Amino acid sequence: MKTASGLVAVAGLVALAAACTSSGAGGREVQITQKDDGCTPASVSVTAGEKLKLVVKNESSKDYEIEGIEGANLEEVVVPEGRTRTPGYTVPAGAGVHKLKCYVPGGVATIIELTASQASGGTPAPQPSNPAGQTGASSNAPAGTTVTVRLSDFVVTSDTTSVKAGSVHFVVSNMSIDSVHEMAVLRFKSSTSFENMGEVEVMPPGVSGAITLDLSPGTYRLACLVAKGEQGSVVDHYQQGMYTDITVN
Numbered sequence: 001m002k003t004a005s006g007l008v009a010v011a012g013l014v015a016l017a018a019a020c021t022s023s024g025a026g027g028r029e030v031q032i033t034q035k036d037d038g039c040t041p042a043s044v045s046v047t048a049g050e051k052l053k054l055v056v057k058n059e060s061s062k063d064y065e066i067e068g069i070e071g072a073n074l075e076e077v078v079v080p081e082g083r084t085r086t087p088g089y090t091v092p093a094g095a096g097v098h099k100l101k102c103y104v105p106g107g108v109a110t111i112i113e114l115t116a117s118q119a120s121g122g123t124p125a126p127q128p129s130n131p132a133g134q135t136g137a138s139s140n141a142p143a144g145t146t147v148t149v150r151l152s153d154f155v156v157t158s159d160t161t162s163v164k165a166g167s168v169h170f171v172v173s174n175m176s177i178d179s180v181h182e183m184a185v186l187r188f189k190s191s192t193s194f195e196n197m198g199e200v201e202v203m204p205p206g207v208s209g210a211i212t213l214d215l216s217p218g219t220y221r222l223a224c225l226v227a228k229g230e231q232g233s234v235v236d237h238y239q240q241g242m243y244t245d246i247t248v249n
Helices: none
Strands: 028-035 038-040 043-047 051-058 063-070 077-079 088-090 096-103 107-117 143-151 155-156 167-176 181-188 193-204 208-215 218-223 245-249
Touching: 038 096, 038 107, 051 063, 051 077, 051 193, 088 107, 107 218, 155 218, 155 245, 181 208, 193 208, 208 218
Parallel strands: 028 051, 043 107, 143 167
Antiparallel strands: 028 038, 051 088, 063 077, 063 096, 096 107, 143 155, 167 208, 181 193, 181 218, 218 245
């Protein structure tokens, strides 16, 4: 997953590996099914500190993604149509709710809640200190085309609609007064399906971020993919029309 906070630049394409920083390989299997209308189950009861093996089966007609949000330490996993992926996840110590986002870029999204009870005799531990799930190390903006993007409720505006292929540096600002936004760069695979090339995630109001991607010619959509139930949102931002398109020549 490519994320950024402050003014952070991250290069490259989105990772396809089924990976997570804290592996639960060999743990209890949790079945997650992805269909055209969303993912099931929407909630799973777990135990604090438990190791899980997520068996994620895509039975839909599009490629899905699943990732941890709001501090859940599961890196993005792409699950192609008709395939199954089995990432590991270790539930943090201490009782609480941990969220996974199961979604089609630019399409349906489901927030799966892992509700953790305290293990018998265990001692609650502090929750992650990075609730927004932000990562990335600061670096200078690289050479190449720079695109300035502004996010508001629920509009994405770009200072250009066409750029040259190659290195494209997106500088993104959340202009909202009270809403968290993000920006994903989605490449059109067809008129209704996308490939997520990378994203600037979890920008609170007034916060900016950046990402640099090597883009080939084609049409791309700059979109906020915050789903209903994510970051306190009561609506799906993409479904509210929060996107704009650019052409890479």
